[in-house]
Amino acid sequence: MADIQLMGLLNATLQAATLLFIAALGELITEKSGILNLGVEGMISVGAVTGFMTAINTENLFLSILVGVLSASIFSSIHAFVTVILKQDQTVSGLILTILGLALSSLLGKKYVGKKLMIKIESIIDIAEPSNVFEVLLNQNFIFYLAILLMITTSFVLKKTMFGRRLEAVGEDSRASDSMGLKINKTQFIATCVGGAFAGLSGVYLTLSYVPYWTDNMTSGRGWICLALVIFGGWKPYRTAIGALLFGFLEALVPRLQTYGFELSPYLVKIAPYIITIIVLIILTVYKEGKTGAPGNIGRPFFRENR
């Protein structure tokens, strides 16, 4: 019996981790190019609601995912435009987009609250109560495997391809990159939109698989955890995945606490991920003395001094 419960925990962990990881990976890409995007929460939300709306209206899974991903990407292009083209403050822009994103999705989703989905993203093999690791893995849906693929691809591209190295150069030192003929604006704009697309994918996963329904404030702060995850992971895809697993584990643990006989109030356990993130952040910053792996240029707008 304990086995089933453990597997159930693992199952939930993987799903929660997938949700967090995809958006975090997108933000990692954006930040690698030197742009800080605090609007992740809003973007996940936009992807979530548009994907859900499309699913209810068309019952076409592929279309729903596409719409969700694209909407979030277009939404993030606002941030890209304001910060990359217009060189305005990245913190402010990101925050506004979170507020705007959440408000827009609440507005759009109002009529869809409580509606039942006729379709959802199916597991590879639907197993109600997986009893071993293999079955847990089969019970995941294709987005889980897509996430793994994205992780490997992103890591490879960043480390081994010209494109990835150039992206990193832009984020490290934009003046040096400019002198190398690299296109700063284009790189940052695209990286931001890609980050948005990933966030949209997370959002779609949220409403078409993880939860699956729509209410207000579905994202409940996960976007902020994703930001913390990027730092936790030192801007490296594999380490970020480990962080996602850790936080996914905590999220999965909360509703199961009673069954494990813990007396802790669920409310307090819900706070645990945030506390852990702060502690990890402090430890990382202190021990690495500022060399946390952050891209050198992050947060600073670049423009070639022309007169």
Added chain:
Amino acid sequence: MNKKILSTQNITKTFGQIKALDNVDFHLYRGKIHGLLGENGAGKSSLMNVLSGIYQPEKGSIYINNQKQNSLNPDLASKLGIGMVHQEFRLVESFSIKDNLTLSKANIYIKDFEEAFNKYSKIFSLSANHDSLVSELSVGEKQKIEIMKLIFNNNKIMLLDEPTAVLTPQETNQLKISLETLSKEDEKTIVFITHKLKEIKEFTETIFVMKNGQMVAKDLKTKSVKDEELVTLMMGEVTKSAIKKDNKKGETKLKVENISLAKNVIGFNNLDGINLSIKAGEVLGIAGVSGNGQVELANIISGIYKNFEGKIIIKGQDVSEKGVKARKKLNLSYIPENRLGVGLAPGVSILDNSVVKEYFNASYGPHLSTKKMVNYLNLLVKEFSIKTAEPKAEISTLSGGNMQKLLMGRELISSPEIIIAAQPTRGLDVSAVEALHELIISQRNKGSAIMLISEDLDELFKLSDRLIVLYEGKIIKEFNINEANTNNVGLAMAGVIE
């Protein structure tokens, strides 16, 4: 006779009221080393920026390979083979040498990188492995990579902006040999930009001279042109005053005993057993290539760094355990090397920055008197001829020269008894440099004890009474000014003790 690979006619570029370039004609021969001589502010950098596509001129035409260029931008210029090495390097510090050389889209040595790297490493006498991080290299080595970058990007026309500013005399010689090899064997066309007479004569085959935005001489044969001719062309009516070194020295105002800092990352002490003293009315020059402990020494004496061993004694009082306030009370002023960042706070207004030294004088208790601050700023502006627009504008809207004048003015207006000046005239134009030199000498004559840290040997020779050379954190040699010359000082700067 070499072909003209590039020529410009009537180039004009204006910024507001100032004509940075005034009908400039210029040309380059393939495979030759050209010199562009002129004082700071003469227009050399502006001309180079036009050639590399960063500035767009209002008037004039540019021909490259006999084809007229209608609108040059940095990407196009690069494609046409023009590359520039700036004074501030543009290398990604955390990346390897190989990355810095190969990430550019214009890189031509993709498959044969190893071969090319080895070939040019030899020409430049570079011993580093291409996987080393740029951050681990010395300044001289970084410059070599910057030049190699141009080669890897197939820039056949190489513009080098004051390349020897950061090199020891010995490294400068090495550079000369490398450039000669490049021009003769590789047919690279080189432009050597400088305000230093001696170097332009050593490095180049033909000289162009600029003054006040105009090209005042073209194609002078280096071998035959006379120094006096060049000086007159460069500076016109401005005569550089020779400084009388008959200043009387008084009592010792500053004494530094056995200053040491803990070992740094690379393994040697940033400062190791520094002993020196300066008398009233004396100028002590500190020579040395950047990065040998000068910044640390200056910050320790001024009270900014507190974590050191040894003693600092000012006017007889031991202030080693104390901070900046104690120094200020004993009338010490500090003009730091980092204008923006240490001396002046970036992102802060001109008005706020002007009273940094004595802001408590501009207040009534907890209340800040803007009126007092404005009066103080106006005083500085008048005394030191600072050109500023609005007091509330951010500090970096001032030109480099005016920022430095503000900084120096702020520090010197109180007639300090001890002055620590680090690289005070770096990057300034000739009239600003003259004015600041005059300031320093007048303070000396008033009895200040002055420590002058500079990479400019000319400046040190001109102003100092004694000279100390720092190398790897130690005082490697001391000179009286009449015993010092470029050769023995240069050797000391490179670590060679005779």
Added chain:
Amino acid sequence: MNNYILSKKTVVNDFATFYSFLIGLFIAIFIGSVILLIQDQNPINIFSLMIKLSVGSINSLSSSLNKAIPLILAGLGISIMNSVKLWNIGAEGQIFLGAIAVNLIYINTEIYNSTLFIIVLLISGFIGGSICILLPAITKVFFGVNEIITTLLTNYIIIGLTVYLVNGPWKDPKSLNFPAAAYVGDEVYLPTINGKLSSGFLICILFTIGAYYLKEKSVFGYEMRIAGGSAMTALYAGINAKQKTFYAMLFGGGFAGLAGAIELLSQTHRVSIGISQGFGYTAIIVAAITGMRPLGIFLVGCLFGALTIGGTVIQTIGVSSYIADIIQATTLIGALVSQFFFTYQIKEVKNG
């Protein structure tokens, strides 16, 4: 072929921020109208209704100004922290902890003089907000940990704490549908001015003047500016940058905590999850639009308060209240976009 060059203007128009705000507001109203039209609503009707019901009577004006109080106070705190170039994303949590502190002191103390009690409680709220930002402050000042993330995460911790308290130790058995703490007694209700407008608004005015003085006219403000510009310059000036940064953060937290205290003592009268509905985040927008100017924060705060009331009220005729949020956020985006044109110039260069 024409080249376009981007360059920074050397002298920036002082009123640039104000004009940008107006332009942003205009754009926001335009976009809001579009959204309403898409939903088959008449923008003119909706907007005039919003105006009428938010500032059209003394009663509604008072409600609007009441709604403005937390925005202004939290916004002022954010602007103070901006002097040392730091962001306070944690205003939301600080508001909650301010309210929690008030309740904590209330149930554990008895002061017979009402006025004195209220003052003590308000101070507790301020301190509560400062305590909330204490960890981010310490980690920032001593270890350089990014305050954006720490203040942000603290929000979730404090909100979680609030949920725990109102469902657990402080749970009011009389409140059946809505988890909340017990009401505080009316002896500590903040008095109102005309029966509706809270005296908290007067506190607001006072603190606005105080923040303005602190930032612009005091030596402390000067020291904060230098500390925010460069720690080394501050050191040379004899200013302890770490100390100034620390105090600036405590102020920032305290102002938001005070906002929470006033919300509790004048609006909700008890601790619950309804103490703040995103005020802490909206305050960031308010502060940013005005370029961190206290006087501007006061005015824009009042405007946004009216907007929020207007948004709540039109729910009764079926329009989503989120229209107010959207207008607020879009105003700032519009302001940012137009600020670009005030800060930079685009020159067209032809070659010949």
